[in-house]
Amino acid sequence: MTDSNxxxxxxxxxxxxxxxxxxxxxxxxxxxxxxxxxxxxxELMEHFLWCENQAKEVFANKRExxxxxxxxxxxxxINFCQANDVDLSxxxxxxxxxxxxxxxxxxxxxxxxxxxxx
Amino acid sequence: MTDSNxxxxxxxxxxxxxxxxxxxxxxxxxxxxxxxxxxxxxELMEHFLWCENQAKEVFANKRExxxxxxxxxxxxxINFCQANDVDLSxxxxxxxxxxxxxxxxxxxxxxxxxxxxx
Amino acid sequence: MTDSNxxxxxxxxxxxxxxxxxxxxxxxxxxxxxxxxxxxxxELMEHFLWCENQAKEVFANKRExxxxxxxxxxxxxINFCQANDVDLSxxxxxxxxxxxxxxxxxxxxxxxxxxxxx
Amino acid sequence: MTDSNxxxxxxxxxxxxxxxxxxxxxxxxxxxxxxxxxxxxxELMEHFLWCENQAKEVFANKRExxxxxxxxxxxxxINFCQANDVDLSxxxxxxxxxxxxxxxxxxxxxxxxxxxxx
Numbered sequence: 001m002t003d004s005n006x007x008x009x010x011x012x013x014x015x016x017x018x019x020x021x022x023x024x025x026x027x028x029x030x031x032x033x034x035x036x037x038x039x040x041x042x043e044l045m046e047h048f049l050w051c052e053n054q055a056k057e058v059f060a061n062k063r064e065x066x067x068x069x070x071x072x073x074x075x076x077x078i079n080f081c082q083a084n085d086v087d088l089s090x091x092x093x094x095x096x097x098x099x100x101x102x103x104x105x106x107x108x109x110x111x112x113x114x115x116x117x118x
Numbered sequence: 119m120t121d122s123n124x125x126x127x128x129x130x131x132x133x134x135x136x137x138x139x140x141x142x143x144x145x146x147x148x149x150x151x152x153x154x155x156x157x158x159x160x161e162l163m164e165h166f167l168w169c170e171n172q173a174k175e176v177f178a179n180k181r182e183x184x185x186x187x188x189x190x191x192x193x194x195x196i197n198f199c200q201a202n203d204v205d206l207s208x209x210x211x212x213x214x215x216x217x218x219x220x221x222x223x224x225x226x227x228x229x230x231x232x233x234x235x236x
Numbered sequence: 237m238t239d240s241n242x243x244x245x246x247x248x249x250x251x252x253x254x255x256x257x258x259x260x261x262x263x264x265x266x267x268x269x270x271x272x273x274x275x276x277x278x279e280l281m282e283h284f285l286w287c288e289n290q291a292k293e294v295f296a297n298k299r300e301x302x303x304x305x306x307x308x309x310x311x312x313x314i315n316f317c318q319a320n321d322v323d324l325s326x327x328x329x330x331x332x333x334x335x336x337x338x339x340x341x342x343x344x345x346x347x348x349x350x351x352x353x354x
Numbered sequence: 355m356t357d358s359n360x361x362x363x364x365x366x367x368x369x370x371x372x373x374x375x376x377x378x379x380x381x382x383x384x385x386x387x388x389x390x391x392x393x394x395x396x397e398l399m400e401h402f403l404w405c406e407n408q409a410k411e412v413f414a415n416k417r418e419x420x421x422x423x424x425x426x427x428x429x430x431x432i433n434f435c436q437a438n439d440v441d442l443s444x445x446x447x448x449x450x451x452x453x454x455x456x457x458x459x460x461x462x463x464x465x466x467x468x469x470x471x472x
Contacts, residue, residue, distance in 0.1 A: 003130060003199075006207035008121035018214055022221060023228040029284055030173045030184075035285055037191065038163050038392055041156040042278030047204045048149035049271055050263055050466040059202060066148075067204055071171055071213035073155065073195055074206060077188065081121075084177060086185055087123035088192060089124035095189035102139065110141040112404040145404055156274055160396030167389055168348040168381055182368055230286040238434035239435075240397055242443035248357060254450055258457060259464040266409045266420075269400035273427065274395040281392050284385035291384045295438060300382075303440055307449035309391065310442060313424065319358075320413060322421055324428060325360035329426035332372055339376060346377040 008088050015078045028083040037076045044069040052054075126196075126206050133196045146201040155194045162187040244314075244324050251314045264319040273312045280305040362432075362442050369432045382437040391430045398423040 001010070019025050047066055051058055059066060081088045119128070137143050165184055169176055177184060199206045237246070255261050283302055287294055295302060318323045355364070373379050401420055403411055412421060416429070435442045 001207040003205050003207045005127035007125050021223050022226050027230050034163040034166050039278045039282045040158040041159040042202045042275045045152040045156050046275045048152050050469050053139050067209040071209040074210055089119040089121045091185040092192055094120045095186055105139050108140050111194040112145050134437045157396045157400045158392045237443040237447045238441050239441050243361050257459050258462050263466050270399040270402050274399050277392040277395040281388040284388050303445040307445040310446055312425035325355040325357045327421040327425040328428055329355045331447050341375050342374045348381050
């Protein structure tokens with residue numbers, strides 16, 4: 001599986017298989033999944049915590065762990081979508097349309113201070 | 119775009135277009151993106167904060183906002199992957215293999231206490 | 237030291253001693269400390285992640301670890317105050333005055349839905 | 355109230371008054387309070403999100419808001435302690451003793467990479 005040939009649906013199916021085999025879908029309330037996503041997001045962030053500008057070295061030294069954290073967040077997000085009938089591709093498309101309007105290129109070009117909130 | 123016909127690559131391309139049009143890729147250090155993901159994860163979680171068992175009602179009343187938060191997390195995660203050459207599908211596949219071993223069905227079936235960490 | 241006889245100033249002094257002995261105050265930018273607080277907050281939260289109503293048992297079994305997480309957050313918050321000249325007692329007093337007005341007793345009594353944001 | 359003349363006990367009393375007047379202590383499960391602390395920690399962090407080295411300017415421009423976020427975290431942490439019989443001063447003192455041993459001065463002096471976890 002690579003990003004060029006994998007649909008979100010296929011990822012959903014893989015994640016679902018893992019979860020239903022263990023009968024864990026019962027724990028997948030929106031509240032618990034949102035908490036779990038936040039916990040994993042903090043774990044990803046922790047890798048970059050006290051390093052100021054050496055993020056590239058951090059990556060070189062712990063790529064596998066970092067990719068695991070990224071996958072954790074993605075897997076939980078997919079679970080959240082699945083448990084609550086969210087079509088992720090459609091949600092992303094809608095959101096990009098909104099921020100495309102909210103952050104007009106001519107106003108925001110190259111400015112971090114416009115980028116307050118995705 | 120729907121989950122059944124959208125690949126991660128296509129999502130990556132859409133997100134990249136939005137970012138490069140604004141020349142924002144310069145802000146996409148791993149540290150800042152990880153922080154941003156954590157901020158958005160907390161915003162998703164906040165919707166379920168003081169409700170105990172009414173998560174379904176919360177969803178019914180604010181589906182659009184919640185889907186927006188989900189999309190925010192996904193967009194930032196995709197940015198993180200793009201900025202750091204992470205193939206998300208492959209990362210998810212690898213991680214599922216690991217947790218498949220780490221949480222054997224016969225030990226973990228229906229048990230939340232085994233589910234300490236995805 | 238107990239809560240009844242310890243001032244915030246005394247806690248600040250203790251924390252400062254630990255930090256300056258290691259020459260770590262140089263890492264205490266507001267950004268890094270805010271990240272560190274968020275990481276510790278997620279660690280505290282993780283203890284209650286997949287348990288629904290057994291929080292009391294969780295506490296009984298891991299009080300020491302949980303108190304350590306609480307202390308971590310407090311220590312980092314005190315560092316944040318110290319590094320940025322924040323008088324914590326005064327900040328708390330000001331904030332309580334604000335929320336006292338924002339959440340009038342007669343409107344908010346016993347209602348979680350009014351409690352959207354402390 | 356200032357840090358030099360305010361004990362944790364006094365802060366606990368103030369917070370308790372606010373909460374019990376609204377009959378909100380019923381919502382103060384460890385799970386919900388831990389979530390709330392994480393949400394507020396993310397809000398504090400958000401102020402420093404896309405700024406790299408201008409944290410000082412951020413502070414100058416939004417000191418009041420930032421102090422409010424700091425107070426939010428402190429108030430919720432105090433609620434957490436109160437709801438679960440945690441003596442915060444004692445917890446901090448214990449934790450400092452532990453990290454004092456875990457991070458010996460001679461090994462950690464001026465090194466961020468030793469400072470992985472407070």
